[in-house]
Amino acid sequence: MQQPGRAYSLITTFKRWYRLVGVFLLEAALISLSGVLAPGPMTAVTVGEGTRSPHAGAWIAVGHGIIEIPLMIGVLYGFGAVLNHPTAQAVIGLVGGLFLLFLGINMLRRFGHVRVDPQTSKRSPIMTGIVLSAGNPYFLIWWATVGATLVMKSVGFGIIGFSAFAVLHWLCDFIWCYVLSALSFRGRGILGAAFQRAVFLLSGVALLLFGGKFLADAVRGFFS
Numbered sequence: 001m002q003q004p005g006r007a008y009s010l011i012t013t014f015k016r017w018y019r020l021v022g023v024f025l026l027e028a029a030l031i032s033l034s035g036v037l038a039p040g041p042m043t044a045v046t047v048g049e050g051t052r053s054p055h056a057g058a059w060i061a062v063g064h065g066i067i068e069i070p071l072m073i074g075v076l077y078g079f080g081a082v083l084n085h086p087t088a089q090a091v092i093g094l095v096g097g098l099f100l101l102f103l104g105i106n107m108l109r110r111f112g113h114v115r116v117d118p119q120t121s122k123r124s125p126i127m128t129g130i131v132l133s134a135g136n137p138y139f140l141i142w143w144a145t146v147g148a149t150l151v152m153k154s155v156g157f158g159i160i161g162f163s164a165f166a167v168l169h170w171l172c173d174f175i176w177c178y179v180l181s182a183l184s185f186r187g188r189g190i191l192g193a194a195f196q197r198a199v200f201l202l203s204g205v206a207l208l209l210f211g212g213k214f215l216a217d218a219v220r221g222f223f224s
Contacts, residue, residue, distance in 0.1 A: 021157050021164070028150050028165050032172045035142060041100050041210045042132050046177045048107050048203035049125055050184025051196050056125050057181030061174040063129020068173070071143055072166050075151050080144035089137045090221030096135025097214030103128075104207030107200050137214065 042060065049056035071079070082088055133139055154165035187195045 021161055024153055024157065024161070025164060025168055028154070029168055029172065031146065031150065032169045033176075035146075036172045036176050039206075040138075041096075041103075041136060041207060042129070042177070043180065044203040044206040044210070045103060045128060045132060046180045047184045047199055049128070050181030051188045051199055052185075053125075054182040054185035055178070056185075057177030057179070058174065059125035060129035060132070060181075061170070061177040063124075063126040063131075064133045064173055064177075065170045066126070066130055067133035068143075068170060069166060071140070072147070072151055072162075072169075075143055075148045076155065076162070080148045083140045083144035086221050086224060089141065090218045092135060092140060093137040093214045093218035093221065096132075096137060097211045097218060099131050099135050100207050100211030100214060104204045104211055107204035107207060135214075137217070 042064065046057045046060055049060065074080075150165060150169075151162070154162040157164075184199060188199070
């Protein structure tokens with residue numbers, strides 16, 4: 001007579017756990033999207049590279065994930081404290097700022113040499129995603145603060161909760177970057193060289209501004 005009661009208790013507990021996980025993942029998705037949809041260096045690069053290939057955003061997201069997934073694990077084991085150190089943030093900002101300036105200058109150079117047909121790039125979009133992520137101090141600070149809170153909540157649901165959160169968060173990045181590059185590529189095909197020039201100009205200027213901000217913050221960090 002105890003077996004049916006025990007089975008019912010297990011089913012009830014599982015249902016309650018399943019609902020709690022669902023609520024947490026919904027919360028995590030909304031918080032993740034608030035960061036993913038915010039304009040930043042990766043948005044500018046994805047739109048610019050999207051004029052070359054509709055799949056550029058997907059590969060940039062793969063490079064982003066190569067940094068982000070291990071970072072989540074690192075945060076779980078206390079690496080977030082290192083990312084919160086001012087010197088670490090300054091060094092990351094310095095390297096990231098220089099890379100963004102390089103990308104911005106390169107994109108502005110392409111502004112004057114536009115071709116309507118798809119072009120190939122010597123720069124790997126995966127490597128671009130890796131460097132953009134590793135060199136963005138604000139991305140790392142987000143994981144040391146907001147992201148760390150979500151990681152700790154996900155661990156409360158065990159390895160399944162953490163894994164589901166990690167995959168869900170990265171999928172938000174992947175889908176958004178893919179949509180951006182696909183729309184950029186389609187716009188290039190419909191509007192031609194004028195659209196491509198506008199994308200290169202706006203993206204290049206945005207990257208220079210972001211790079212300048214990263215460098216200014218890094219300098220302040222070194223002397224604060």
